[in-house]
Amino acid sequence: MNKKTNDKIKNLAYASLIAALYCACSLLPGISAISYGPIQFRISEALMLLCLFSPSAVFGVTIGCFLANIFTPFGANFFDLVFGTGATLLAACTTYFLRDFFTKHIYLAPISTVLFNAVIVGSYLPLFLTDSSMAVWYCMITVGVGELAVCYVLGVPLAKLCKKKNFFNK
Secondary structure (H helix, E strand, C coil): CCHHHHHHHHHHHHHHHHHHHHHHHHHCCCCHHHCCCCCCCCHHHHHHHHHHCCHHHHHHHHHHHHHHHHCCCCCCCHHHHHHHHHHHHHHHHHHHHCHHHHHHCHHHCCHHHHHHHHHHHHHHHHHHCCCCCCCHHHHHHHHHHHHHHHHHHHHHHHHHHHHHHCHHHC
16 A cells, blocks of 8 residues: 555544544443533543644544434434534634644643533533523533533643654654
């Protein structure tokens, strides 16, 4: 096989692996209990920082999010599938396109993930809650805090490790 074909296969493998990890980290019993709802710590969001290193990660986290949102406790629904996945895609693309800046300022890298998910997911989440009087602003804050926690506690160390080990350039 030539180098171009090898690179395509490698990128497809990276995207597939990241999608599978994202989906598994959202749906595993125990973890899934904190992956959905107004107060959520979706562990899989730590993988968003891999978008600093490869466009394969952009595809991987987006597909992984879509698959995880099919199995939401609220049932597969238009909002999660379109807007939830869209928030992930916007955050992933922003992270990837600003990667030169973010790799130099690694602690700012999660900002797009936190903001897009807090605003987009937080704005439609009250539609699915049993307490329909829950305020949109409350959901935006709680989703944002969950994103902050996951991205900074797990995502930043993961990105630092990938950068140090030069994982995506092998």
